[in-house]
Amino acid sequence: MQQNETVYNPPGCIVVLATLLVGLLLAGCDQSPQSQSLPPVPEVATVTVQPQKIMLTTELPGRTSPFRIAEVRPQVSGLILKRLFKEGSDVEAGELLYQIDPAPFEAALEQARAALEAARKNADQARAALAAGIANVTRQKATLALARLNRERFEEAYKDRAVSATQRDRAVTEAQVAEATLRAYEAQVESNRKAISAAEASIAQAEAAVRSARINLGYTRITAPISGRIGKSNVTEGAIVTAYQPMPLATIQQLDPIYVDVPQSTTELLRLKRRLEKGALRHNGAEQKKVWLIMEDGTLYPLQGTLEFRDVSVDPTTGSVILRMVFPNPKSVLLPRMFVRAIIREGVKKDAILVPQQAVNRTPKGLPYVLVVGKEGKVERRMLKLGRAIGDKWLVSAGLAPGDQVIVEGMQRVRPGMPVKVVPFNENKTWRGPEAGPDGRPHKRTDGGA
Known part of the structure; x- marks a missing residue:
């Protein structure tokens, strides 16, 4: 009986594969070197450093307090016949509040x-x-x-x-x-x-x-000693009161205008005085005493206040002095003991250098630096000495000179020594914080942040 057998021939497959590989190599060798393109020069957005005149401000936390406060107490002993005011209402000086039995x-x-x-x-x-x-x-x-x-x-x-x-x-x-x-x-x-x-x-x-x-x-007619808003009554009709008793019958607080008391450290106060003496800062005349408030929710209080005085005594527990300011409060937006942040003018700096915060990087040790475009169009690293943050910018104390081109965008694609192509930086793409404007007035925050 005859059987049909199929015989597998591996050498034939190897020959076919070798032929294909040689063809590919020959095709690669035929390509010209001029057809390979160079990598493109990376683009970076820069800002040119220019000194500018700015008003430096300090933001200090504090609390509001009434402009005047009066605790209403009886000056004679007797029986309360009537209470003649509505709790939480505004009263005028001389208005009748309580009537003691006059008989x-x-x-x-x-x-x-x-x-x-x-x-x-x-x-x-x-x-x-x-x-x-x-x-x-x-x-x-x-x-x-x-x-x-x-x-x-x-x-x-x-x-x-x-x-x-x-x-x-x-x-x-x-x-x-x-x-x-x-x-x-x-x-x-x-x-x-x-x-x-x-x-x-x-x-x-x-x-x-x-x-x-x-x-x-x-004295049986107990009247309001000052104008203001009266709180709750601690007694009712029929109560017996005594002259000059410890517990007040009610409390009246004048809220328009209203005080804002903020502590300032003596260290900061001495630093500011030294800078003024050296000429690094200059007073802005009568405008120096104008102040602003940031409310608890981060919004800017719409009315401007005035710095009244600095206390002459230092609190030994905190090492600070109290600054007292007066703000108009016609709509009673500010209430006593409310937490606020006051923006106080320090002085005018005529040659300030500001750079966007997004342009500043940190070394592994935390030292600040920026990348700048040098004269030959190559990237250079500049170590900085920073002052304070003003809005979305840093105030630079040392490390930059007028005319330097600081890279703001595209830093991730470049390294020091690389050539780059400079394009202008569009500042409108980023939000500007509450930095001091030309008149020293801070811009109103829109994000509600601190």
Whole structure:
């Protein structure tokens, strides 16, 4: 029986593969070297460094406090009859807030008036007695003069034996009695004068008692000492209150204008003074005291404030001094004890160099640097000394000169020494933060960030 067998021939396949490989190699060798293209020069976006005049500002945290605050307390003790205000409302100075029962104070005033009237009548009686005493003195002086004349006559007559010794003795005695009576009347007059002085003092005392009673009666009407917004009432009708009690009846706070108190470290204060003395910063005249606020939600308060003063005492626990500012608050947007951030002007820097923050890189050690395009169009690395962040830019203290072209975009594709093609940088593509404008006013934030 005949069988058909299929025989596999590997050398034939190897020959075919070798032929294809040789063909490919020959095709590659036929290509010209001029057909291979060079890698393109990378493009980078740059900004040209130019010194500019800027207003340097400092952002400090702080809290608001009322412009004026008054705790309402009673000045007399009594029963609260009425509460005459709405809690949380605005009140005017002199507006009636509480009414204390006036009945006992009205009675005290009437009693004081009666005592004054009695003192005045006593004074009138003392004046009448003084007038009578003066008349008695005048009459007694005349009587004394007559008695002395009679005594002289009887003494002369007695020498001539015209009268008896008894008659002469009677005349002498009458003169002596007249003298004693005159002295008594004069003493009475002096006593009457003292009685009038005492009566006038009693009148003054009674008048003072009337004024005191009238004042106490007025204190039963508890009025607002200042204009402002009044808080909740701590007492209700029917409550007994005492004069000058520790717990206030209510509290009034004036919110327009309003204070903002922020702490500033003495280290920063001394640094600022040194920079001003060296001329690195300059004051901007009256505009130097203008300040702004950033609210808790990151928005800019629309009204401008004024720096009032720096405290002269340093808090030993924090090493800072308090800066007090005043802001208008017509709509009561700012409330007491609200957390805010104040933007304070430090001074004007005329030759400031700013670079976008996105252009600054860091070495593994954290040192800042930028890439610049050199004169030959090649990339160079420049180490920087940075100051502060102003919006979306860094204030450069050292490392750059006017005219340097700083690479802002395309840094990932280049290395120092590589040639690059420069294209202008479009700053409108990036958001600008709240840097100080030409007038020192910060731009309003739109992202709500800190």
